[in-house]
Amino acid sequence: MTPRNLSRALAVAAIAVGVAVPAAAQKKGGTLTYTFHPEPTAMSTISTTAVPVSLVASKIYESLLEYEGPGLKPLPGLAESWTVSKDNLVYTFKLRKGVTWHDGKPFTSADVKFSIEKVVTPFHSRGKTYFGEVSAIDTPDPLTVVFRLKSPVPYFLRAFQSSESPIMPMHGFTADEIKEGKFRSAKIMQAPVGTGPFKLKEWKKGSHVILERHPGYWKPGKPYLDQVVLRVIPDGAARAIAIEKGEVDLGPMSALPPAEAQRLGKLPSITASQEGSEGLGPIMWLEVNNRSKPLADVAVRQAISLAIDRKRLVDVIWYGQGKPASGPIVSGNPNHFDKKLKPLEYNVDKANKLLDAAGYKRGKDGVRFKLTQNFLPYGEEWVRQAEFIKQELRKVGIQVETQSLDMGGWLKRIYTDWNYDFTSNFTHNYPDPTIGVQRAFISTNIKRGATFSNSMDYANEKLDALFVKAAQTADGPARNKTWEEIQAILRNDLPVIFLMEISYTHVWNKRVHGLITNGVSMYSNWDSVWVD
Amino acid sequence: MNPLRAFWRRFRNNRAAVGGLVALAAVVALAIAGPMLYPVDPFDMVGQPSVPPGGEQVLGTDVAGRDVLAGLIHGGRVSLLIGFMASLAATLVGLVLGAVAGYYGGRIDDLIMRTTEFFLTIPSFVLAVVLVAIFSPTILNITVAIAVVSWPSVARLARAEFLAHRDREYVQGCRAIGMPDREIILLQILPNALPPVIVVSSLMVATAILTESGLSFLGLGDPNQVSWGYMIGVARSVLRTAWWMAAIPGAMIVVTVLAINLVGEGLNDALNPRLKQR
Secondary structure, eight states, rough: OOOOHHHHHHHHHHHHHHHHHHHHHOOOOEEEEESSSSSOSSSTTTOOOOOOHHHHHHHHOOSHHHETTTTTEEEEESSEEEEOOOOOOOOEEOOOOOOOOSSSSOOOHHHHHIIIIIIIISSSSHHHHHHHEEEEEEETTEEEEEESSSSSOTTTTGGOOTTTOOOOOGGGSSSHHHHHTOOOOOOGGGGGOSSEEEEEEEEETTTEEEEEEEETTTTTTOOOOOOOEEEEOHHHHHHHHHHHHHHHOOTTTOSHHHHHHHHHHSSSEEEEOOOOTTTTTTEEEEEEOOSTTTSHHHHHHHHHHHHOOHHHHHIIISOEEEEOOOSOOTOOOOSOOOOOOOOOOOHHHHHHHHHHTOOOOOOOOOOSEEEEEEOSSOOOOHHHHHHHHHHHHHHHTTTEEEEOOHHHHHIIIISSSOOOOEEEEEEEEEESHHHHTTTHOOGGOOOOOOTTOOOOOOOHHHHHHHHHHHHHOOSSHHHHHHHHHHHHHHHHHHHHHEEEEOOOOOEEEEEEEOOOOTTTTGOOOTTEEEEE | OOOOHHHHHHHHHHHHHHHHHHHHHHHHHHHHHHHHHHHTTTSBOSSSSTTOSSSSTTOOOOTTBBBHHHHHHHHHHHHHHHHHHHHHHHHHHHHHHHHHHHHHHHHHHHHHHHHHHHHHHSSSHHHHHHHHTTOOOOOHHHHHHHHHHHHHHHHHHHHHHHHHHTSHHHHHHHHTTTTOOIIIIIIHHHHHHHHHHHHHHHHHHHHHHHHHHHHHTTTTTTTTTTOHHHHHHHTTTTTTTTTTHHHHHHHHHHHOOOHHHHHHHHHHHHHHHHHHOO
C-alpha cells in the first residue's frame, strides 16, 4: 500500500470508528482513578462543601433528584416522581421502592425527613438558603415526603443535588450524636453509609481513597465501574505526569496547573474539557473595600474596571481557561444571565479621563493615589494575576503595593477586620443566583466574620429589594427581568470589579467515557461512566 | 611593604580568586548599571508568554509574557542587596556578641553561647521560612530573617578568636597600663581577630543569596520585587515545556555564588598566609 493509500485507508477507518463509538456498548467493569489535592477531610458535604469533599461524597450519597444538561433539568432520583401545588408551596415526592443503604437496611421517608430537618438545614453551609422557608416535612407513609413552604422558593427543585442535600441514614448516627447535635463530627462523616452507586472500601489518609460498586444499587445494571479511586498527589506537575503516563485517568476541576492542562490537552490520548461545570458558575472578581475614599467613589471603581485588559488576563495568566466577565452572573447560566450584556469594557483613555474628572490628578511622579492589594492564596496563577493587575493600574496612575497572606490571614483581613483595599476572590453562582450571587451583595449580609459575604460594605436599598423580589418569584420572564435589573445595577456600581468567569478544566484519558452529563458533572454519581 | 599591597599580591597569586572577583564585579556592575542601560519594567507584559530566547526579547519571556532579561537585571539588584545587607547585619551582630562573650567569659559568655546554640540547633532555612511567614514577606523582613539565622556562626568564631587573644601578652600589657575594655576590644583585639571573620562573612553572602532564592522559590519572596529565586519559582510550573526560563536565572545564581566563594577562598589565603603554607 502506498503512503497515500494508507492514509486514505486510515481516514476511512477513523470515520468508521468515529461513527461506531456512540453505538458501542458501554462496558462493565474496570476502575476509574482520579487525582485531586488537597485530600478530602470528610466523606460528606455536611462536614464541609469544599471541592475535594464534594467530589468524593457525591458518589456515595444521593439526593431525591438527579439532573440533566447544563441547565440542570430535574430527573427522578431517589424520588420516582413529584408534584408541586399551584401556589408553589407544597412539594410532594414519591420515593422509589426497594432502595437499600450500603449496609443493606431499607431507605424510607423517615431518612429524608431526618436528613433535611436535622442535618442539612442546620449544618450544610447552604442548608438555610435551600430549606429556610420549609415550615414542615410530612411523611404520611414510608414512600411519601411532603415539603410545606412558608413562601415560594423558585429554585427549590434545584436543591436536591447529592452534594447540596445528601440523604443520610437515620440509623447511621448514634443516639448521643443526635442528642448533642454533633453531626459535623459524627462517625459517619469518616465512615459513610449512603444509597449511591459506590461505597467506601478503603481510605488511607494522605494516599488514596477506594470506592467500590454497591451491589444492591437500585438502578439495574449500574454502576458500570467496579471501582472509583482517588489518588492524592500534592504536586501539580506530578499530577500532570501521572495522567500523561496513564497511571491516573482524570484530573477534575482544574486539578492540574493551567500550563500542564493545556499541554496534555494536545496529546492524542487525552481530552481537556471545560464543559460540565455550568451549574457551579465560578466567577472571579476584585473585591473592593467600599468604606473609604478613593474606592468609595463609583468613578474610581469604574476606572479600575476600564483599566484592566480582561482578555489578556484570561489568555496569558489563565491560559484561556475562562472568559472575560460581563457581570455578577456567568454567561453560561442558561436562565438568568442577561444575554444582551457584553464583557466589561477595556479602555485606558476613558479610565484616565474618569479619574481626572473625579478630581484625582496625577502627581509629579505620575501617581494619583496608592492602594494595597491582597490576593487569594490559592496558588501561583493568583500571584501572577496580582502582578498583572498592579501593572495595569499603574498605567492609569494608581500605584499598587501587593501584600501576600496565608489563607487564615487572608480570611481574617477581608472578612473579620475589613481592613483591606482590594483583593482577588471568586465565588460560585450555583444553580440559582439567589443562592450564589445575592449573598455577596445584599446589605443584610454585611456580617463581621462571615466568609464570602458582603465584605465591601456595599449597601443599596433598591438592589436589596430586587434580591428579595427575585427570591420570591417563580422562575420565568418576570423573575428574569428582576435579574436583568440586578445585573445592570451591579455592572454600573461595581462594588466589586468583575474580572473573569473561571472555566474549570477537566483533563481525562480517552479511555474514560460518559463523564460530562450535566452542569455539575464532577459532583454527579458517575453511575454511567465506563472505561475501555 | 605597604600591608595592603602585600595583601593584594597574595590575593593575586590565587588565579581562581581573581577570576571570581572579575565575575562578581561584572554581576554587581550589571545590577547597578543595568536598569539604566535596559530600562524595561520586569513586571510589564511585553509580549506573548513563554517565548524562547533569541526573539524580540533577547532572553525570551516568562509565563506572563514578561522580559526575562529585565528580570535578570532587576532581580540581580534584589538578590545582591539582600545578600550583602543580610551578611553585613549578621556579621555585626555576631561580632559584637562573640567579642563580649569571648572577652569577658563567665556568666555572660554562658548566656550568649546558650542563646547561640539555641539558634544553631534549629535548621536555618526552616527558621527563615517561619520568620518570613510570620512577619509578611517584604525585602526588609527577608533581610532580617536571613541575618537572624546567620549570625550564630560568626558569633562562635569571634568568641573563639577573642578567647584566644584575651590572655596574650599584648592584651595583658594594655590592661596593665589601664586601657579601658572598650578600647582593648575595638583597637587591640579586633584587628587581630577580624581576618577569619571577614572570610566567613564573605562566604555568608553566597549563602544569603541562596536562602533568598529558596524563599522566593517557595513563594515567600517580596511580591513587589523580582529576584532570581522568584524567577525560578515562576518558571517551575513550565519546567517541562520551557526549561530555559528556569535555567537562565539559575545560571546567574550559580555564577554569582561561585564567584563569591572563590573570592572568599582568595581572601582566606591572603589574610591568613600561614595557613596556606602549612
